[in-house]
Amino acid sequence: MKEKTDKATFVLQVFESIAKDYDRMNTLLSFYQHKRWRKFTMKKMAVKPGDTAIDVCCGTGDWAIALAEASHTGRVVGLDFSANMLQVAQAKLSEKGLEQRVELVEGNAMQLPFPDHSFDHATIGFALRNVPDLVQVLKEMKRVVKPGGQIVSLELSKPTWPPFRAVYFLYFERILPWLGKLFANRYEQYRWLPESLIHFPDYMELARIMREEVGLIDVEVYPLTGGITALHIGRKSADDR
Structure with a gap:
């Protein structure tokens, strides 16, 4: 419990x-791919x-905005535990005139307040x-x-082709933290990103977890860009009431 x-x-x-640097760095470090991945997901x-x-963990609000634009009139909530990230998200909502469409909540993903x-x-x-x-x-x-209903995860993953996997981890472990230092003056924070992926399950294992440990049905998996990112979509059974 203490470790968690x-x-x-x-x-x-x-x-x-x-x-304040998250959006700019996300675009830079993903080589402009994150918008394409989200478009595919939507x-x-x-x-x-x-x-x-x-x-959940909505960050600066890009996905919540995309959901609001797609649903037109449906209720959309963005939840995150970082007040600073939510502040950036709120500014985006104001720019797009979506303040009344998207509710931002500071909260814990481990205990959703709904x-x-x-x-x-x-x-x-x-x-x-x-x-x-x-x-x-x-x-x-x-x-x-x-x-x-749908439960959807878009997340970094691990390439399966060994040569690409080696290059990927070289970039992630050695180059990415220095880009964080150069463009955002944050080295330790961006060193965390590759460390967070080391023990994270690959996309096949995550699909198994979603099916067997979470109890989702119809789990679909889409490795993207050589497997560096993966989309998982599962459903809650219609009998689960």
Whole structure:
């Protein structure tokens, strides 16, 4: 329990400190791919007008905004534990005139402050590897989704082709932290990113966890860009009430 608490405290400190640079660095470090990955995800999700959604660990709000634009009139919530990240998200909502459409909540992904069966969709983007207990977070996402609803994770993963995998980890472990130092004056914080991936399950293992430990059905997996990122979509059984 102490280890989980220590991780949560450390991760909060990381994101509080990089919030103002997060979007710029995310674009740089992903080589502009993160927007393409999210666009692919939204296509696969097929959000309908009026659908409700919660974006867990919403960060600076890009996915919550995309969900609101797709649902048109449905309730959308963005939840994050970092006040600084939510402050950036709020500014984006104001710029787009979406303040009345997206509710931002400072909260804990391990204990979502919403009743059972509240949303049609629950998403988490590039954050599942940072939570203290990924199974608990996925179970909470499942709990707050309506029967038949979607639980969606878009996350960094590990390439399966050995030569590409070697180059990928060389970039992630040796080069990425120095880019963080150069462009955001944050070395230790960006060194955490590759460390957070080392013990994170690969995309096949995460799919197994979603099926067997979380109890989702119809789990679909889409490795993207050679497997450096993976999209997982599972459903809550219609009988789960």
